[in-house]
Amino acid sequence: MNLFRPLRSLFGKSQLERDMAEEMRFHLEQRAAERAAEGLSPEEARYAAERRFGNVASLQEQARADRGWVWLENLLLDLRLGVRSLAKSPGFTFIAILTLGLGIGANTSMFSLVNGIMLKPLPYADADRLQHVYRVTAQQPEGGHSPADFLDLRKAREPYGDFAVFASDRVSLSDPGKPAELAFAGRSSANLFALLGVVPQLGRNFLPDEDTPGRSQVVILSQRTWRNRYAAAPDIIGRRLRIDGEWHEVVGVLPASFNDWRHLGNVDFFRPFTFTPEFSRDRKATNLQLFGRPAPGVTPAAAAAFVAGFGERLVRAHPAEHAGSSWRAVSMQATAAGDSGGIILPLLIGLSGFVLLIACSNLANLLLARTMTRAREFAVRAAIGATRLQLLRPLLVEAGLLSLAGGALAVLVAYGFRNWAALRSTGDNGEFVWFEVDWSVMGWAFGASLFTAAAFGLAPALFALRLNLNDTLKSGARGSTGGRGQQRFRQLLIVGQFALSMVLLTAAALFIRGLHDLHHRRAGWQSARLVTGGVALPAGTYADAEKVHAFQRLAVERLASLPGVETVALGRATPFFHWTDVRKFHVAGRTRPAPGQEPAAMVNSISPDFLAAFEMRLVAGRAFGEGDRATAPRVYLIGQSTARAWFGAEDPVGRRLAQIAEGREIFTGEIVGVVADFQSVDPDPNPVVHHVYQPLAQEATRGFEIAVRAAPGIAPSTLVSAIRDTFAALDPDLPVRRLQPADRNIDRALYQLGVLRDMLGAFGGLGLALASLGIYGVIARTTAQRSGEFAIRLALGAGRRDITRLVFGPGLRQALAGALLGLIGSYGATQAIASAFPGIHTNNPVVLAVTTLILVIVALLACWLPARRAGRIDAIAALRAE
Amino acid sequence: MAKKEDLLQGTLDMLVLRVLSRGELHGWGITLKLEQLSKSALQVDEGSLYPALYRMEEKGWIEAEWRTTENNRRAKYYSLTRAGRKQLEVATESWDRMSAIIALVMQSA
Numbered sequence: 001m002n003l004f005r006p007l008r009s010l011f012g013k014s015q016l017e018r019d020m021a022e023e024m025r026f027h028l029e030q031r032a033a034e035r036a037a038e039g040l041s042p043e044e045a046r047y048a049a050e051r052r053f054g055n056v057a058s059l060q061e062q063a064r065a066d067r068g069w070v071w072l073e074n075l076l077l078d079l080r081l082g083v084r085s086l087a088k089s090p091g092f093t094f095i096a097i098l099t100l101g102l103g104i105g106a107n108t109s110m111f112s113l114v115n116g117i118m119l120k121p122l123p124y125a126d127a128d129r130l131q132h133v134y135r136v137t138a139q140q141p142e143g144g145h146s147p148a149d150f151l152d153l154r155k156a157r158e159p160y161g162d163f164a165v166f167a168s169d170r171v172s173l174s175d176p177g178k179p180a181e182l183a184f185a186g187r188s189s190a191n192l193f194a195l196l197g198v199v200p201q202l203g204r205n206f207l208p209d210e211d212t213p214g215r216s217q218v219v220i221l222s223q224r225t226w227r228n229r230y231a232a233a234p235d236i237i238g239r240r241l242r243i244d245g246e247w248h249e250v251v252g253v254l255p256a257s258f259n260d261w262r263h264l265g266n267v268d269f270f271r272p273f274t275f276t277p278e279f280s281r282d283r284k285a286t287n288l289q290l291f292g293r294p295a296p297g298v299t300p301a302a303a304a305a306f307v308a309g310f311g312e313r314l315v316r317a318h319p320a321e322h323a324g325s326s327w328r329a330v331s332m333q334a335t336a337a338g339d340s341g342g343i344i345l346p347l348l349i350g351l352s353g354f355v356l357l358i359a360c361s362n363l364a365n366l367l368l369a370r371t372m373t374r375a376r377e378f379a380v381r382a383a384i385g386a387t388r389l390q391l392l393r394p395l396l397v398e399a400g401l402l403s404l405a406g407g408a409l410a411v412l413v414a415y416g417f418r419n420w421a422a423l424r425s426t427g428d429n430g431e432f433v434w435f436e437v438d439w440s441v442m443g444w445a446f447g448a449s450l451f452t453a454a455a456f457g458l459a460p461a462l463f464a465l466r467l468n469l470n471d472t473l474k475s476g477a478r479g480s481t482g483g484r485g486q487q488r489f490r491q492l493l494i495v496g497q498f499a500l501s502m503v504l505l506t507a508a509a510l511f512i513r514g515l516h517d518l519h520h521r522r523a524g525w526q527s528a529r530l531v532t533g534g535v536a537l538p539a540g541t542y543a544d545a546e547k548v549h550a551f552q553r554l555a556v557e558r559l560a561s562l563p564g565v566e567t568v569a570l571g572r573a574t575p576f577f578h579w580t581d582v583r584k585f586h587v588a589g590r591t592r593p594a595p596g597q598e599p600a601a602m603v604n605s606i607s608p609d610f611l612a613a614f615e616m617r618l619v620a621g622r623a624f625g626e627g628d629r630a631t632a633p634r635v636y637l638i639g640q641s642t643a644r645a646w647f648g649a650e651d652p653v654g655r656r657l658a659q660i661a662e663g664r665e666i667f668t669g670e671i672v673g674v675v676a677d678f679q680s681v682d683p684d685p686n687p688v689v690h691h692v693y694q695p696l697a698q699e700a701t702r703g704f705e706i707a708v709r710a711a712p713g714i715a716p717s718t719l720v721s722a723i724r725d726t727f728a729a730l731d732p733d734l735p736v737r738r739l740q741p742a743d744r745n746i747d748r749a750l751y752q753l754g755v756l757r758d759m760l761g762a763f764g765g766l767g768l769a770l771a772s773l774g775i776y777g778v779i780a781r782t783t784a785q786r787s788g789e790f791a792i793r794l795a796l797g798a799g800r801r802d803i804t805r806l807v808f809g810p811g812l813r814q815a816l817a818g819a820l821l822g823l824i825g826s827y828g829a830t831q832a833i834a835s836a837f838p839g840i841h842t843n844n845p846v847v848l849a850v851t852t853l854i855l856v857i858v859a860l861l862a863c864w865l866p867a868r869r870a871g872r873i874d875a876i877a878a879l880r881a882e
Numbered sequence: 883m884a885k886k887e888d889l890l891q892g893t894l895d896m897l898v899l900r901v902l903s904r905g906e907l908h909g910w911g912i913t914l915k916l917e918q919l920s921k922s923a924l925q926v927d928e929g930s931l932y933p934a935l936y937r938m939e940e941k942g943w944i945e946a947e948w949r950t951t952e953n954n955r956r957a958k959y960y961s962l963t964r965a966g967r968k969q970l971e972v973a974t975e976s977w978d979r980m981s982a983i984i985a986l987v988m989q990s991a
Contacts, residue, residue, distance in 0.1 A: 019948075023909055023958050024932060030910045031928070054927030063933040 020060055028053055074393075082397040092370060093402070095773070096363055100406025100452060102766055103359025105413025108445040110352040112414050113421070114345050115440055122333055123257040125197025126293075130332035131300070133163070133290040133307050137325045138600070140582065141687075145290050146321070147275065148283040150189070153290075153310060160306045161295035164192040165288040168267060170536045170703065174242045174733055175229075182536065182735040183225075185243065186267040193220070193254075193270075195293050202226075203237040203252030211272040218272065219243065220252040225268045243271070245540030245733070263332075283321045284662055292329060304329040320663035323595035347832050348756075351507060351763050354500045356448065358767050361493040362774035363402070363456035368490060369781045371395065371460035392461050399457025407449030414441060421755065459489070490778060491810070495818040497774050501767035502822020502855055507829040508764030509851045510842045514833075515757050517841060519750060524678025525575040526615040527746065529566070529710040531719050532574055533739030535727070537702040545700035549630060551730065552696060552704070556607060558726050559708055564719060567709040569613035571606040572701050575678050576746050578686045579604050585692060587646055588656035588668055598660045601642060601690035605701045610693075611675065613709045621653040621673025628695040634669025635698075639691030640677045646690075657692070669694075681746055707742070716741040753837075768855065771818075772862040779811045780866035790873050800871040807867035815859030819852055894934050895943075896977060899962065899970040902944060906961035908951070909935060935960060943969050 031049035036042055050056075086093045121127040135143040150165045157163055166188045173183040190206040199205070200220060210216055219241065221230070230236050239250045248271065258264070273279070294303035311327025371378070382391055542548050552570055559568040573579040579602035586598055593599075608624045610616075619640055628635050636657050643652040652674060658665035675693065680686075696704070708723055710716045720739055727736050738745055747754070783790075790803050826848070834842045901907065901915045912935075913928055938944045943966035951957050962970070 019958065020932070020936075022956070024929065026908070026955065026957055027910045027913065027928065027932075031913075052928050054929035056929065059927075059929040059933060063936045 017060075020063060024053070024056060024059075075397075078393050078397040079401070081394060082401050085394070086398060086401060089370075092366065095777075096366060096402050097405045097409060099359045099362055099770060099773070100403060100449070101409025101413060103356040103770070104403075104406050104410035104445060104448045104452065105417075106352040106355045106763060106766060107349075107448050108410045108414040108441060109417035110345075110348045111444040112418060112441040114349060115438070115444075122263050123198075124332075128331065128333060129293055129300075130196070131292045131294065131303060131307075131329040132332045132334075133292055133327060133329045135286065135311070135325055136328050138597075140286070143325075144286045145288045146283045146285040147273070147279050147288065148281055149314060150288055150290065151275070151280055152314070156310060159298070160303055161293050161298055162191065162195055163290060163292045164189045164195040165273070165290050166192055166264065167273075167287050167289065170534075170737070171244045172536070172538050172733060172735055173229075173268070182737050183243075183268040184266060186264065186270045187273045188270055190272050192291070195291060198254065198258055200252035201255040202234075203250070205252060206272050211275050213274050213276050216272045216274040217246065217248045218251045219248040219269050220254060220271075221250060221269045222254050222267060223256040223258060226253045243269075244538035283318060291332060300329075300331065319595055323663075324597060347829070347836070348759060351504055351760065351829070354504050355763050355766050355770070356452065358497050358500050358504075358770045358774070360452050360455045361497050362770050362777075363452070364459035365490055365493050365774055365778050367395075367399065367456060367460045368463055369778060371463055373781075373785070395461050396453075396457055399453045399460075403449035403453035403457075404446075406452065407446045410445045410448070411442060414445065459493075491814050494771075494775050494778060494811075494814040495821065497771040498815050498818025498855065498859065499821035499825060501764075501771040502819045502852070503825035503829050504767035505764040505855060506822070506826035506848060506851045507833065508760040509847050510826075510830055510844055511760050511833055512757050513844055513847045514837075514842050515750070515753050518681055518753075519746070521679060521681055524616060524676055527576065527742035529712070529714070529716055530613065530742035531708045531710070531716045531723060531740065532576075532705055532742045532745050533723070534703070534705050534737040535734065536737070537734070539702060541731075541733070542702060545630065548700040548702055549697055552607070555706070555727070555730060556609075558730065559706070559723060562708075562719065562722050562726065564711050564714040565708055566711040567609050567613040569607050569610040569707045569709075570696055570704050571604055571610045571707065572696070572704050573604050574705050574707065574742070575614055575616065575680060576742070577680050577749060578602065578682045579691075581605075582688050583692075584660040585690075586658045586660055586665055588658050588665070595663055599646065599690060600688050601638075601692040602686070602688050603692050603694060605694050605696045605699055605704075607696045610707070613707045616678060617676035619674045619676050620651070621671070623673060624693075624695045629697045632698075634667050635672045635695060636669050637673045637675050637693035638671055640674055642690040642692065643674045667694075681750065706736070706739075768858060772858045775811060775815060775859060776862040776865065779807060779863055780869075783807050783866045783870040787870075787873055790870055791876075794873065803873070804867045804871035807870045808863050811863035811867070812859060815863070816856065819855050819859075822855075823848075823852070893977075894930070895938060896970070896973040898931070898934060898938065899943065899966055899973065902960055902962045903967065903970055906947075906959045908957040908959050910957070912960070938966070941965075941969075 028046070028049045031052060032042070032045040035045035035048045040048060053059075122130070124130060133145070134141070135145055135149075137143055144167075145165065147165075150163070153163055166186055169185050169187065171183055171185040173185075188206075190208050190211040193200070193205045201223065203220070206218065206220065207215075210218055221236070226232055226236060230239075233239075236250050236253060240247050241250065242248075254270075292303065292307070294300065298306075307327050307329040311322075311325065314327075315322045315325060378391060537548055537551060542551060556568050556570060559565060572581060581603045582600050583603050584598040584600050586592060604610075606624065608626055608628070611618060611623050618637075620643075621637075624635065624637065638646070638652060638657070646652065647655065652671050655671050656668055657671055658668040660666075675691070677691075706723070708716075708719055710719055717740070720741075724736060724739055727734055738748070790806075793803060793806075794800070830842045897916060898912060901912055901919070907915060909931060913931060935944070935946075939946055939960075942963060944960045945963050946958050946960050948956055949959050
């Protein structure tokens, strides 16, 4: 069996055909010569020979069928015909491919997002075995751990496997001769990378004893830091850098695959912890992230049970620190960034599926209309004996070609989306959302194309199969709009399209509106004339509280003297976002609740002018003043609803408040005032609702925000460089992070929601555009096909308005029915968004009404254009054309 | 036509193989030989020989070569391959068996 023969017969067909013809001719000539020799005339002899031989063409066809890959030949032929027929109507083809490309593209982009975020394992060895261990308290369901607890756990780890800890920190990184930069640094136990199964690309891992005092001045750089800051220098190992003013030696560079934005990939470099005796005794801290790798053979359930059991032992052994807490181990993959999106990714996939469905039904409609105009051609072909398969093949091939082209376009769209997402999400730290358009994405794109080809190719195919030969041939040249059944089907498609686009549009509009409200929520504070930025004083240079306070006093003084500056304030946090410093409090003089049950509040340490700078309102008592120094008695401010919750109708001013730490009351001080409630722009509700303020001068705070308020009439952006210069003059090694107008910082923080908003907006716009294109196309084509009928109506005395109404009415009815159905669907979509972002208000009847109105107006326009044209038919010309 | 084809398929192939087992021939030559051997009793569309030839060539039972005849015409000469010879044996054997069975049934019934 010759493997190549079928191919040869396919491509070298002419040679084989010639051979076959020549051989048969030879035979016929010989036979004819024989008969001629018997006395027949040459003419008769030839006929006789041919009679005996049989049908040459059919024999050749049979021979061809026997030897070649006929189906492949036919397919190539069909493809050629399909391409030619599509090329003949470039407008249709263009719209079809564009529709499909965008529809599938939206879907593929969403898949690549899910693929990159949820489906791909983290870049660690056996990543699915790794666990993240949380300490759960009433205030913090995903809390961290203390060094002492970690060391205890490490001693008891045997039945589990191994544990490692990690903590992130902002530090200043400086090389000789370069300006200091703020870096996102991590500290880890020496075994972190061994536990994760990550091998440095250059150099080595931390040695097991490098987290002990005196040995921990070593650093492993991330691939990104190595490339960006050190130009991928091959001799980086052994170099020395200054981190927070201390010298460290580079011992390793992590592989590029470690730069996964979902987990630790945005850390610039890692250092080992230093487990000094003092640090190792610390049982208060809650900033260590704890990772575990169960030993082979230990099931995740058994591992989680061990962790929970260890948490219980801690509660019994150290009730002061651990009362009311428990430990919980979850799969690390589930804790990776983006995985917490919960309902959002399925929602996006679902909505992009709607776009695809609209695209499909649109194409089904277009193809159906196209097939109907070719009804006669089909009828004739069926009449001369084409089989069903032969009738359907060109239709299916056309659908297949379109969807392949659409799939290719979709891959391009997905690439574009990836780049857009990377661009949109680029943070100031160089961290960004990155996902590959890999084979699974390509597979999805072409899978979706196949699905769509089946979905929209089916409609015209069914039509062609049901074709009534007799009627079609009889109906002659008169335009046909298809039977009642087809009409009903096409109307249903339009209704469906409008229903789907209504869902898309309302979901998008409500989200955009809700996010806009959130974005511009200035509840209890103002940001208009502010410049904000973050400063982190290195612990090495600013070792004691006195140095920190001196720097802060000096900074406020210098900044306040800048021209155009009205107010200067420092604070641990701005009111723009949730405060992360959560502490427990107790009202002095009352009975103490059980350990762990004390009320928790978010704490902000603020300078005297903080409230003024942010225009936060004081409702009772006084604000902090210059007198509230480290040496003065402790004072507090509390929020209004906090005052209500803790003191009821009593006046809180003058009462005394204490912080609870390690079960003891500390820092007892007087409440001197009450601040009006405010709300941040964070979309997630904070489990902690109470607010407590303390003077910045009474507690050394190395990481703080600066807020500079411009005088009226001065644009805040003009102050930025002067502020930067001021800090450079104070400490040339000190970077100021994100120093820019406050509104821009707020925008920046909400960028992820902005990305989501843009995607939803694109879906909504796309859905509406496709649906209106669909209704326009169908009505325009129907109108064109019915021009003969309209002409007769006109000739019989119908007014042009009647004709317009005839076209306009049904189209509008379908659009409205769709919109109404869609309203029901939008309710579901809205509920889904509301459950994902409780901070965003989605019940907005005005937006709903406006969206419906927009949809109706677009539908009106899409129907009106062809309807008007129908009314303008030249009756005589139309009738003559028949 | 399809029916006739089915009926003849196995036997026509066998006959052609048999004819070719005596030496290579072109299509016309095979026709003449069949006619001569069957004393012109075999009535077939002569053309159906050719699809059969191509099919057998495909299966590797026969191979073909273009050469000139003694009358200086180009013609495609077919000859048996090793596989063809084996096939002929198999076909002959099964034919013998089949005809013996049929004969047995026809005589005893």
